[in-house]
Amino acid sequence: MTCGGKATGGARRTPSSGLHSELQTFLGDIMSVVRSSLSAEQEKKLLSLFGHVRLHLLYKASVHGYSHASFHHHCNQQGPTVLVAYNKTGFVFGGYISKDYAETGQAINDDKAFLYSMSDQREKPLRVSSTNGQYGFTDGNFGLNVGVLWFLYNNTATVQVVAGNSYTFEAEEMHDNDLQLTECEVYRVEDCGGLLETPWRNIDWEGYGTKDRLMNYIKNYKPEVKSVVQARVLLVGPVGAGKSSFFNSINSVFKGHVTGQANTGSAGNSLTTQFRTYSIKAEQGGKALPLVLCDTMGLEEGPSAGLDIDDITSILKGHVQDRYQFNPSMSVQADGVGYCKSPSLKDMIHCVVYVLDACKVTLLSAKMVDKLAAIRKGINKLGVPQLVLLTKVDEACPLVREDLTNVYLSHYIERMTREVSVCLGVSQSCVLPVKNYSREFELDIHTDILLLTAVVQMLRYTDDYFDDQAGDQKSE
Ligand SMILES: Nc1nc2c(ncn2[C@@H]2O[C@H](COP(=O)(O)OP(=O)(O)OP(=O)(O)O)[C@@H](O)[C@H]2O)c(=O)[nH]1
Ligand SMILES: [Mg+2]
Numbered sequence: 001m002t003c004g005g006k007a008t009g010g011a012r013r014t015p016s017s018g019l020h021s022e023l024q025t026f027l028g029d030i031m032s033v034v035r036s037s038l039s040a041e042q043e044k045k046l047l048s049l050f051g052h053v054r055l056h057l058l059y060k061a062s063v064h065g066y067s068h069a070s071f072h073h074h075c076n077q078q079g080p081t082v083l084v085a086y087n088k089t090g091f092v093f094g095g096y097i098s099k100d101y102a103e104t105g106q107a108i109n110d111d112k113a114f115l116y117s118m119s120d121q122r123e124k125p126l127r128v129s130s131t132n133g134q135y136g137f138t139d140g141n142f143g144l145n146v147g148v149l150w151f152l153y154n155n156t157a158t159v160q161v162v163a164g165n166s167y168t169f170e171a172e173e174m175h176d177n178d179l180q181l182t183e184c185e186v187y188r189v190e191d192c193g194g195l196l197e198t199p200w201r202n203i204d205w206e207g208y209g210t211k212d213r214l215m216n217y218i219k220n221y222k223p224e225v226k227s228v229v230q231a232r233v234l235l236v237g238p239v240g241a242g243k244s245s246f247f248n249s250i251n252s253v254f255k256g257h258v259t260g261q262a263n264t265g266s267a268g269n270s271l272t273t274q275f276r277t278y279s280i281k282a283e284q285g286g287k288a289l290p291l292v293l294c295d296t297m298g299l300e301e302g303p304s305a306g307l308d309i310d311d312i313t314s315i316l317k318g319h320v321q322d323r324y325q326f327n328p329s330m331s332v333q334a335d336g337v338g339y340c341k342s343p344s345l346k347d348m349i350h351c352v353v354y355v356l357d358a359c360k361v362t363l364l365s366a367k368m369v370d371k372l373a374a375i376r377k378g379i380n381k382l383g384v385p386q387l388v389l390l391t392k393v394d395e396a397c398p399l400v401r402e403d404l405t406n407v408y409l410s411h412y413i414e415r416m417t418r419e420v421s422v423c424l425g426v427s428q429s430c431v432l433p434v435k436n437y438s439r440e441f442e443l444d445i446h447t448d449i450l451l452l453t454a455v456v457q458m459l460r461y462t463d464d465y466f467d468d469q470a471g472d473q474k475s476e
Helices: 019-031 040-047 068-075 171-175 207-219 243-255 309-316 358-363 366-382 398-402 411-424 445-468
Strands: 053-060 081-087 092-097 106-109 114-118 126-129 135-139 149-151 159-161 181-191 231-236 274-281 288-295 351-357 386-391 431-433
Touching: 040 053, 040 114, 053 068, 068 181, 092 135, 092 149, 114 171, 126 171, 207 288, 207 445, 231 243, 231 309, 231 445, 243 274, 243 288, 243 386, 243 445, 288 445, 309 366, 351 358, 351 366, 351 445, 358 386, 358 411, 366 386, 366 411, 386 411, 386 445, 411 431, 431 445
Parallel strands: 231 288, 231 351, 351 386, 386 431
Antiparallel strands: 053 181, 081 092, 081 181, 092 114, 106 135, 114 126, 149 159, 274 288
């Protein structure tokens, strides 16, 4: 889990110069890669306290400061949240509230609020509800105060025990009598909504027959235009969305094991800084597939940050060569290195795929949405078909993480595909949810089927582009 979204934001670069904006850029860069301190085991235990939810990190005291002001800046108006405090004895404890932090100064009725505690020794977390069933917490401007425990007391890494009987528990069981914190985090708790009765898109998950069929379709694909042997598909999207991972994943499926040719990972700005055109071999030492995946630098919000709209136009028209080094402060120059002056149809882009992180759909900033709309407008003018790849479905929904075949049954993923289609102005049928290989060593049949299905759809859309080309160019 990484930290981002409304409150913390991502890396933001503005054209203004000066120390202040440099510092803001630097802080933005740090925030975009803030990571959860929960171990996989602790996260699992914490999630067991809820239904089908996902956690989104909003605030981390060691990064954002043990300060009430910072706490409320990051956590106010975020809906249900859970505070996670860590102490030296290894206890992880805190409180869940289902209502907003709003600094009203009022005692808030919240019958869903509870305190909890987890430790390595205890298999199941301790869960303590409010004793009078009404009082949940006091909504002041001082962090989380549940009337018996006051987290971040006095702007410090401590918890204060407050007299009261709103929650009852043994101190030893809750925090092992250690109220000095080593870390304190707050997560927004997002409801994933369970599973639909019937899938919203049909897919044949049944084993190797399906995978072989999809692989053969891709291997035998032939562009409908004589002069072109490989369909060129461009991947564009925000920093860290999974563009390079998608190429690695498709390459892995055809190689037969997980590979990492393109660099992937998390940094404040785009990890990919070059334009790359990747061919994929149908099998080890074999022929290249009739498909080239073109990887780009990530999009950022600011006007002179990340990939430029003019760069995208140059790429679409086939002017940009493999390994062109992007320069965020200057678009591709007609007289510069890596510029192809007279491209032909085979160098142009035949299908554009917007790559978006399913965990961040609801957090796309207005600036990013505007940027995507401007890009889409430019691409529409050139008549290039467009699709959306919704990555990280495993991180977005715990039910999908448990079993990838739930991807078209998950309420949450269905909702995200709808939101994406509205946000980008494309039909829902253009949205392709996938899980890229990110931490695995071995291939998984269902991951492969979902990835290959997306590629087949890209090739079908590419055909639409070739259909639009002059009739005399068509291959027999
Ligand atoms: N769990 C999960 N992680 C993913 C998935 N796709 C990508 N990741 C991880 O997300 C991080 C960013 O992925 P990249 O492929 O580097 O993203 P990118 O869009 O190429 O990013 P830039 O080149 O920086 O613009 C990496 O740590 C990946 O392992 C996915 O489907 N599921
Ligand atoms: Mg990349």
